[in-house]
Amino acid sequence: MFIEKIKNFLSQCKRVFLVSTKPGKDEYKLSVKITGLGILIIGIVGFIIFLITTAIGGL
Template identity: 55%
Template sequence: MSGNYGEKVRNFLSESRRVLLVTKKPSWKEYKLAAKITGLGMIVIGTIGLLITVISYLITGTGL
């Protein structure tokens, strides 16, 4: 049983090393684009939550 765990750990470390060798640091342009997309997503999700809260308040007449 112990050998099975050892092999799983070795496989995990090997796969992790392979992934780290393939990855690269994003350029400043890529970083800014990811930040903009993330911010836009947060705004959209927040707006949806606000609309649900307002509609709930209008329907029930009580706050959450």
């Protein structure tokens, strides 16, 4: 049973590797922009939380 699960998992991994392709230049740029935007948003939210806690009295 455990061996069958491993074989099934490896079969699925092989199928994914065969179908996947290297990202093109445009796709890579889009991925970098989205990742950068996410990091920026998380930073802004963290800074706002910092300002609020500082204004309240430094919980």
